[in-house]
Amino acid sequence: MFELKHYIFRKYEISSAHYLPGHPKCGVVHGHNYLIELGFETRDGEPLFLDFADIDLRVGHIIKHLDHRLLNDLIKYPSVENIATYLFQEVYKTKLPIRIIRVHEDGRSYCEVVGDD
Numbered sequence: 001m002f003e004l005k006h007y008i009f010r011k012y013e014i015s016s017a018h019y020l021p022g023h024p025k026c027g028v029v030h031g032h033n034y035l036i037e038l039g040f041e042t043r044d045g046e047p048l049f050l051d052f053a054d055i056d057l058r059v060g061h062i063i064k065h066l067d068h069r070l071l072n073d074l075i076k077y078p079s080v081e082n083i084a085t086y087l088f089q090e091v092y093k094t095k096l097p098i099r100i101i102r103v104h105e106d107g108r109s110y111c112e113v114v115g116d117d
Contacts, residue, residue: 006044007099010055012036012063018071018078029070032105034083036063038091039100050097058094062087080111088113 014034020026038059042049066087071078075086084103091098092115104110 004044006042007039008042008050008052009037009039009100010052010059012038014063014067016066016069016071018075020077020079034066035102035104035110036087037100037102037104038087038098039102041097041099055096058096059091062090062094080105080109081113084111084113088115 012035014036015031016034017029017031018026019029038055040050040055066074066083071083075082080103084101087103088098088101091101099115101113102110
């Protein structure tokens, strides 16, 4: 028999600018409409272990803090990998059971960070 793990996801959208010093294309200030997906592990057999409204209450300020900002003011080198890592660390502090974060720069490109206790 195999073990099933269940995850629920909440999506958020932000518009932010950044630049990547030394990068030939991304070294100048430009912006993205990021799609952020937060994946939380739920407990098998426990309906509504985690409510979407509770997620919004506990992480909304983190998401809003990144919206319409120059990400270089918050993250030393705001590549999509570092943005995802930053988000994972911040959401983890809320004590929610975060396991997966995806940060999409566009419709074709994203970074996924997976963490496990």
